[in-house]
Every structure is written in structure tokens, then in C-alpha cells.
Amino acid sequence: MRSLRGTRVVFTDCVNPNLNIFVSRFDETDVILRQPRRKDSGRMRLAWGQLSDSSKKRYRRANVDQQLYDMNYRAKLPLYRGEVPGWLPLIMEVDDTIVAFVDIFFKYGVDFKKFLIEPEEKAMAASIGVLDKYQGLGFGTAYSYLTDEIGRAFEIDWILGTTYVQGGMRNIRIKDGWEAIRTYRAASGDVMVDHKRRLKE
Numbered sequence: 001m002r003s004l005r006g007t008r009v010v011f012t013d014c015v016n017p018n019l020n021i022f023v024s025r026f027d028e029t030d031v032i033l034r035q036p037r038r039k040d041s042g043r044m045r046l047a048w049g050q051l052s053d054s055s056k057k058r059y060r061r062a063n064v065d066q067q068l069y070d071m072n073y074r075a076k077l078p079l080y081r082g083e084v085p086g087w088l089p090l091i092m093e094v095d096d097t098i099v100a101f102v103d104i105f106f107k108y109g110v111d112f113k114k115f116l117i118e119p120e121e122k123a124m125a126a127s128i129g130v131l132d133k134y135q136g137l138g139f140g141t142a143y144s145y146l147t148d149e150i151g152r153a154f155e156i157d158w159i160l161g162t163t164y165v166q167g168g169m170r171n172i173r174i175k176d177g178w179e180a181i182r183t184y185r186a187a188s189g190d191v192m193v194d195h196k197r198r199l200k201e
Contacts, residue, residue, distance in 0.1 A: 007029065018079075059101065085105070125159075
């Protein structure tokens with residue numbers, strides 16, 4: 001698998017709004033983020049098995065129905081059409097290979113109180129789990145470009161996130177100009193930061 005590090009972003013776009021397919025091209029490499037369909041179920045189960053327990057722990061949200069991480073369930077969901085509240089599962093692919101799992105929650109500000117946005121504003125919070133053997137190849141940067149494009153496609157006001165203070169995603173967010181809201185120590189002992197960026201003026 002080629003690394004994206006040192007490559008140039010050519011474009012990022014929604015190439016198929018009917019099927020929720022988004023592409024970011026880095027030089028000659030296309031990184032695809034799309035909602036899975038039924039035919040993807042077997043490949044997803046195999047890819048999920050390549051995530052270590054620690055990577056799964058970092059990716060999974062603790063306060064949601066854990067059925068959301070059942071690959072058969074994810075592959076059978078109707079296509080997301082911009083509902084708020086709503087949830088969108090995605091797979092990231094390069095050269096027809098699944099390199100990461102992504103999911104996005106869409107809610108109003110009233111449900112994202114800790115991020116200090118207006119109650120009626122629409123916001124999204126995304127999470128990524130890169131397969132261990134593909135970590136460090138720049139897919140977090142692709143994820144940043146692609147989730148921004150998803151937010152714009154669905155006319156979302158804010159993109160929100162929580163990351164580890166010591167980690168690649170925090171560095172990406174700093175570079176992209178995200179506003180840090182608070183830094184704190186989680187129950188796990190990890191130091192985390194809540195941050196946000198406006199997508200729609």
C-alpha cells in the first residue's frame with residue numbers, strides 16, 4: 001500500500017451523491033470513502049478482524065448501541081439522506097482494499113452541548129479506525145479532507161471531534177485550524193481534547 005505522505009491533494013469531491021461515495025485524490029492515488037452495501041459485508045468482516053483490540057477500543061464509541069459495529073448490520077442500512085439526527089457508516093478504500101472504518105453522527109447543537117454551539121445548528125462528529133497495518137500512511141489526512149466534504153454535501157454547520165492530545169489526528173486538526181475547546185484527562189488516563197471547526201457560514 002502506497003503512503004500518502006508527501007503527496008499533493010488534487011481534488012476532494014462527492015462523486016456519487018445517490019450512493020454516498022466521496023473521493024480524495026492524492027497525486028495518482030484515489031482514497032474512497034463510501035457507505036457500504038450488502039455485497040461489502042464479507043470484506044468488511046475480514047477487515048474488521050485485522051483491527052487490533054487497542055485500535056477497536058480507540059475507534060468504538062462507548063456510549064452507543066454496540067450493534068453499530070456489527071458489519072452485517074452496517075452493510076444493510078438504508079442509504080443516508082441527510083437526516084438530523086442521523087448516522088452514517090462508511091468504509092475507506094484504496095485500490096479496492098478496505099484500509100479504515102469511519103462513522104459519522106449528525107445531530108443538532110442541543111445534543112452536542114459540550115462543544116458550545118447554538119442549539120439549532122447542525123453538527124457532525126466522526127470517528128475513524130485505520131487497520132493496524134495501514135496506520136502511519138497518511139489516511140488520517142485523507143479522512144480530514146473527506147469528512148469536511150461530507151459535511152459540506154449535507155449542509156452541516158460544524159464538524160466536531162475529540163482526539164488524543166498526543167496523536168496524529170490532533171496534529172492534523174491543528175494544521176486545519178480547528179478551535180480547541182477543552183483539554184482533560186479521560187477515565188482511561190489518556191489526555192484528550194475537544195475541538196471544532198465551522199463548515200458553513
